[in-house]
Amino acid sequence: MTDQPDYKSTVFLPVTDFPMKAGLAQKEPAILARWQEMDLYGKLRERRKGRERFILHDGPPYANGDIHMGHAMNKVLKDIIVRSQSLLGKDAPYVPGWDCHGLPIEWKIEEEYRKKKQNKDEVPAQEFRAQCRTYADKWVGVQKDQFKRLGIMGDWEDPYLTMKFDAEATIVSELLKFAQSGQLYRGAKPVMWSPVEKTALAEAEVEYEDIVSTQVDVAFQIVEAPNAPELVGAYAVIWTTTPWTIPVNQALAYGPDVEYVLLEGDGRKFVIAEALIGAFKERSGLVHAQPHKHFKGSQLAGAIARHPMHALGGFFAKPRPFLAGDFVTTEAGTGLVHLAPDHGEDDFALCKAHGINPVFAVENDGKYREDWAWLGGQGSVINPKFVSKDGPICSDLREAGGLLAASDDFKHSYPHSWRSKAKIIFRCTPQWFIPMDRAVGDGVIPRCAEEESILARQGNGATLRGTALDAIENTRWVPERSINRIRSMVEGRPDWVISRQRAWGVPIALYVHRKTGDYLVDISVNQRIVDAFKAGGADAWFGADHQALLGPDYDLNDYEVVNDILDVWFDSGSTHSFVVESRYGEGARADLYLEGSDQHRGWFQSSLLESCGTRGRAPYDAVLTHGFALDGQGRKMSKSLGNVVDPLKIIAESGSDILRVWVASTDYFDDVRIGKEVLAGSSDAYRKLRNTFRYLLGALSDFSEEENLPVAQMPELERYMLHRLAKLDAELRGVVDKVAGSENWLEFSRYTRALFDFANSDLSAFFFDIRKDCLYCDAKADLKRRAYRTVLDTLFHALVRYAAPIIPFTAEEVWQSRFPNTQESVHFLEWPEVDAAWLDQKLDDKWTEIRNLRDQVNEAIEPLRREKIVRSSLEADVTMGMAVPSDGVNFAEIAIVARIETGVGDGIIVKPSDWHKCGRCWRLLPEVKEDGTLCHRCDEVLSA
Structure with missing residues (x-):
């Protein structure tokens, strides 16, 4: 046989410079630089000006430390949504922001002082606040660059910061709206308190960890019992895991319907709930004690006991009354509860109802105050040694004959400060509160214009709780089940404690009359305060000429200047006012808030309460909740476990688009896993989609508009592929468009899966495979080849748009590869035009069988x-x-x-x-x- 000719040069093979190897880590920074040079975000705003607006309001992360995987997941998901809304043709701005006040930053500055053996309290407040501002500003810059590297498109030149003067002025203005409408009061009640950080904490600043505590049984001798004289001389036994509250005890609580017994043993008689005798005997060692009298708790009405340390006199010699409490159960303990109104919500409420007031014995550092008769100046009360079975409290009780049992082995969940990780306590202190159940119009402050405005929106007699619950029902929650979490939290939450005893933040800028205790409500004064904040920020309050702010109608000598700091959740809860409304007009509301599930007790809720209290409605139309990023084994990431997956490292090694594919592919409504195997799967999915684009680019290398063929002239296979594209388009649009997709809105795992499956199964493994012979070998003018390339061009323009929100860098690379001389960006494009007439169910049924x-x-x-x-x-x-x-x-x-x-x-x-x-x-x-x-x-x- 003679040598055959080589026909390779006659075959129309795909031609493209688009590389199979992505090299994202090297390419993406150059693409970012191009976007910045061309002002991509600014030009996009110009092109979408006047269009329907979609506002995703960014929840502010704290400006401290490098970003972690939770940050990356959150920001990427937001960016995907914003880009997809822009793809729909909407004006979808994105204003990133930072929470700059509060303990996370203040604590870091204090750590620097502790390293230098310096006391933060000895540093001038202005100097300390300046250092906090500098620290926050530094990390805003660091995190900004890291977020931009993730491909997050937004107004990075003008982000919002809670520490900007305008922001601080608006925050104080929002506070004054509550004051003006009577939705603010100062009162003393137990709040969560951190002795380490010396401030009140919000529920969102608390986390729960398992600990081992000291449990004690303490005897209070009964000295009066008008309904059961035989109980006089017996000992009422209480059980507690907080022995440090015994020095602040003021009463005992019983359950009126609980069955009690008089237990006799070791020469003494003890009052115990019948259901708890066995556990008490085991703890106390009184195994041979026998019950002699059974009686209902109601017979304890009017009874009086004396404190085990009554010999100290004064506070400790006062009678301890028995009070009926509906919170007393027989689930654990003794069926009797000792009451310290300084340190428990139930204790406080029951004692207050009977005229028993807090005594404020425990100081802000957790020590008993110096003049306290028992253990004055000692503590800290959260120190395990101090409260142990051999510590001073138990030792003194044992010596006085009041300690029946003590052991350091009680395991339970206990609240800790989210930042310092130290245990917290409930401590009664004077704080500022926003009431949940006070009807607007029933406040102690006279009716004013602001209150009238809120009444008009909320309705006379509306409470903040009621308004918020109504707003929850009128908000779309994604996923739907998340409404249950926010609803239950708002239903059961106490009044909002908004004051903190710190230095770095927005002050509660109020003047309180020294005689009446009322805070001043004067619109002119309030306006001068707000103007001062606009000019000098929160620092203007601490160095203010307060007489000048009060004006000629008031004498500063008559007023106390409040210097407490606002809860940072009030700061972030007010962001809708100085971001959404200030940028997009009064009454503007965010289309979407999006954060992790922990924000049902944090930002979602504080924003809801702030807006409902000042505007009578939620600040958002919809709220999306995502889960947390866990390691590959489903464990919480922890430095101690060594299982932290660093997004910055992934970006440096593999590029941002790989990380974005992972985010978009996860079922992020629940907790999600990330590790080497998971990322390998994301990389493989990305590689296949990239190869699809590479094939399209090569196959369309010399394509021109003149080659286009009308659909009616196309072979059936091409028409079937257009049908498949139309079905894909409808599915993807259902995820992106709230109108088109009621059930699947914002479920981007569905979007990503559909897109990638189409590229792999419908195109690479089917359509491309069948038609490569036609592409390579048919004549260029052949109608079948023209039809194929016409469909490829249609597919290219659709797929590059669909992919752009997920993999923005690669989509830009693909677009520039096909149109290298354009000054346009793929991100200026809008949703592809897909003809609904392409849908053909008969064709689908036929080709499903063929496939x-x-x-x-x-x-x-x-x-x-x-x-x-x-x-x-x-x-x-x-x-x-x-x-x-x-x-x-x-x-x-x-x-x-x-x-x-x-x-x-x-x-x-x-x-x-x-x-x-x-x-x-x-x-x-x-x-x-x-x-x-x-x-x-x-x-x-x-x-x-």
């Missing part, structure tokens, strides 16, 4: 390929018993085999074809008489 048969044929060929009986499916002849829809379909071409006979025999039989191979297209055809010679088609193409 199933094709898969069966491929499966039957595979064993012969493995055994190298055939090298490719092109060399196979197939007979099959199943019928194939034949009208308009060449099934041999679809299955990519030499020939196929249907309706013959049973099952599928494959054998090597005895036809010869065309030297150009490599198909085995009957007209090819010798391997390497040309088939009719190839001969015609080369002869033309």
Whole structure:
């Protein structure tokens, strides 16, 4: 046989410079630089000006430390949503922001002082606040660059910061709205207090950890019992895991319907709930004690006990009354509860109802005050040694005969400060509160214009709790089940304690009359305060000429200047006012808030309460909640476990788009996992989509508009692929468009899965595979080839848009690769125009059957390929018993085999074809008489 000609140069192979290897870590910074140079975000705002607006309001992270995986997941998800809304043609601005006040930053500055053996309290307040501001500003800059590297598109030149003067002025203005409408009061009640940080904490600043505490049984001798005289001389036994509250005890609580017994043993009698005798005997060692009298708790009404330390006199010599408490149960303990109104919500409420007031014995550092008769100046009360069974409290009780049992082995969950990780206590202190259940119009402050405005929005008699619960019902929660969490939290939450005893933040800028205790409500004074904040920020309050702020109508000597700091959750809860409303107009409301599930007790709730209290409505139309990022084994990430997955490292090694694919692919409504295996899966999915784009770019290298072919002239396969594209378009739009997709809105795991499956299954493994012969070997003007390339062009323009929100860097690279001389960006584009007329269910049913048969044929060929009986499916002849829809379909071409006979025999039989191979297209055809010679088609193409 003579040498055959080499036809390689005659085949129309794809041509592209788009590399298979992504090299994202190296390419992405250059793309970022181009976006910045062209002012991508600014130009996009210009192009979308006047369009329907979509506002995703950014929840502010704290400006301290490098970003972690939670940050990355949150910001990427926000960016995907914002970009997808822009793709819909909407004006979708994104203003990133930072929470700059509060303990996270203040604590870091204090740590620096502690390292230098310096006392923060000795530093001038202005100097300390300046250091906090500098620290926050530093980390805003660091985090900004890290977020930008993730591909987050936004107004990075003008982000919002809670420490900007305008922001601080607006925050204090929002506070004064509460004051003006009577929705603010100062009172003393137990709040969560950190002795380490010396401030009150909000629920959102607390986390719970398991600890081991000291549990004690303490005896209070009964000295009066008008309804059961035989109890006089007996000992009422209380059980507690907070022995440090015994020095502040003021009463005892019983359950009126609880069954009690008089237990006699060791020469004394004890009052215990009948259901708890066994546990008490085990703890106390009084195993032989026997019950002698059974009685209802109601018989303890009017009874009086004395404190075990009564011999100290004064406070400790006062009678301890028995009070009926509906919170007393027989689940644990003794069925009797000692009451310290300074240190428990139930204790406080019950004692207050009976005229028993707090005594403020425990100082802000957790020590008993110096003049306290028992353990004065000692503590700290959260020190395990101080409260242990051998500590001073138990030792003194033991010596006085009041300690019946003590052990350091009680395991339970206990609240800790989220930042310092130290245990906290409930401590009664004077604080500022926003009431949840006070009707607007019932405040202690006279009616004013601001209150009238709120009344008009909320309705006379509305409470903040009621308004917030109504707003919750009128908000869309994604996923739907998340409404249950926020609703239950608002239903059960106490009054909002908004004051903190710190230095770095927005002050509660009020003047309190020294005689009446009322705070001043004067619109003119308030305006001067706000103006001062606009000019000098929060520092203006601490160095203010307060007489000048009060004006000529008031004497500063008559007023106390409040210097407490606002809860940072009030700061962040007010951001809707100085971000959304100030930038987009009064009454503007965010379309979406999006944060982790912990923000149901944090930002979602504080924003809801702030807006409901000042505007009578929620600040958002919808709220999306996502879970937390866990390690590959589903564990919480922890430095101590060494399982922290660093997003910055992933970006440096693999690029941001890989991380973004992971975020978009997860079922982020629940906690999600990330690790090497998970990221490998994301990388593989990305690689396949990239190769789809690479094929499209190569196949369309010389495509021109003149090559376009009308749909009506296209073969059935092309029309089927347009149908599949239209179905994909509807599914993706259902995720992005709130109107189009009621159930799947913002479920981007569905979006990403559909997009990637289409590229892999419909295109690469099916359409591209079948038509590569047409692309390579048909004449350029052939109608089938033109139809194929027309569809490829349609697919390109659709897919690059669909992919842009998920992988913005790669989408830009793809777009620039096809249109290298354009000054445009893929992110200026809008949702592709997909004709609904392409949808054809009959075509879908027919081709679904054809694809199933094709898969069966491929499966039957595979064993012969493995055994190298055939090298490719092109060399196979197939007979099959199943019928194939034949009208308009060449099934041999679809299955990519030499020939196929249907309706013959049973099952599928494959054998090597005895036809010869065309030297150009490599198909085995009957007209090819010798391997390497040309088939009719190839001969015609080369002869033309």
